[in-house]
Amino acid sequence: MMATRFSERKYLLKEKCENYNGSIPKDVTRTLRDAFLYSRKYSFLICVTAKGGASTWKTHLLRMNGYTKYIKYPHETSLKKRMIAQKLLSRSQLYRKMHREEEEVIRVISVRHPFSRLVSAYTDKFKNGSLTVPGKNKLNLYEVALGLMGKPVSPFEKVSVPFSVFLRSVIKENKGGAVDMNRHWRPYSSNCRPCHVPFDYIVxxxxxxxxxxxxxxxxxxxxxxxxxxxxxxxxxxxxxYEAYYRDISDDIIAGLYAIYKEDFRLFGYEVPQFVKDALSNTGKTDR
Structure with a gap:
């Protein structure tokens, strides 16, 4: 059963990529290099995106690579050299392992329902709406959303950031394309080159x-x-996660789907009914 599950996911990704007939959306061709983790012992290469299981996978890769100490925060800069592929491999080695099918390497990608991932980013980074504004040197994660609040805020001030404001900030960030978006909600199809890297397993x-x-x-x-x-x-x-979208306007939901539609299509996530309704109500199509 499990072998069939992985085979079907792999086939669907290949089929969807082939359906583009040579005109793959620009964002799907991008790579976020430090999203790739590597274990030399197991010839294991995985692309994992923030809020898509990154903490868990980094913990596992550290263990696979022989790190035995207690891991409180696997994103520590000092730990990167132990698992980030671009730290463990030369540029040419990483390219071959990412793209050459004859390379002896297991390629894995870890994904999550796009709208569920947005909720996770909001509850984690925006503390489910009850945010203490960070110091200026850490403000970049929040400045777009706080700028949409319609009032000035000061460092260390406690503010309430509605989910709708967070979602509007995501849409605004995307105006320049996915490359300008924060990694915690940047589409994973824009991080892992899913139509170019021959992934063996989709988790x-x-x-x-x-x-x-x-x-x-x-x-x-x-x-x-x-x-x-x-x-x-x-x-x-x-x-x-659906409960968070209950009172979100159709325009926002349709705008979000336009950003994440490749994540839905390439990895077989069903489009929720509330998204279909929003597309219909705004005259947008699922194309």
Missing amino acids: KLETFEEDLRYLVLKLGIKEINVTTQMNKSSKSKSPT
Whole structure:
């Protein structure tokens, strides 16, 4: 069953990319190089994007690469050299492992439902709307959203940032293209070159534990604890991601879908009914 699941995901990605007939959307051709993690021991190369399981995968890669100390925060700069592919490989080596099918390497991409990922970014980085404005040297993550608040804010001031304001800031950030967006909500199709890198396995956060358990057994990875999942909230206490969009305007939802539609298409995520309704109500099409 699991082998079939991965085969179907891989086939769908290949089919969708072929359907572009040589005119792949510009954003799908981009690469965020430090999104690729690597384990030399297992010849394992994975592209993982912020708010798409990055903390968990970085923890696993550190273990796969022999790091045995307690890991409180896997994004520490001092740990990058132990797992970031561009730190472990030369530029030419990384290129070959990303693109050459004859290379002996397992290529994996980790993805998440785009609108669920936005909720995760909001609840984490914007503290679910109850934000203490950071100092000026850390303001860049929030300045677009705070600029849409319609009033000046000062460092260390406590402010309430509605989800709708956050979503409007995401749309505004995208005006110059995905490359200008913060990595925590930049489309992962703009980070991992999914139509250029021949990924062997597509792991989804929605089926993460099952997917990971299969890979661990298939590849003989001994260092991974399959039950480890960082930043995992209790489903019984957390509202579903759809609940966050209940009062969001059709224009905002349609604008968001235009940004993330390739993430939906390439990885087989079903477009929610509320998004279809928004597209219909605004006269937009799913193209």
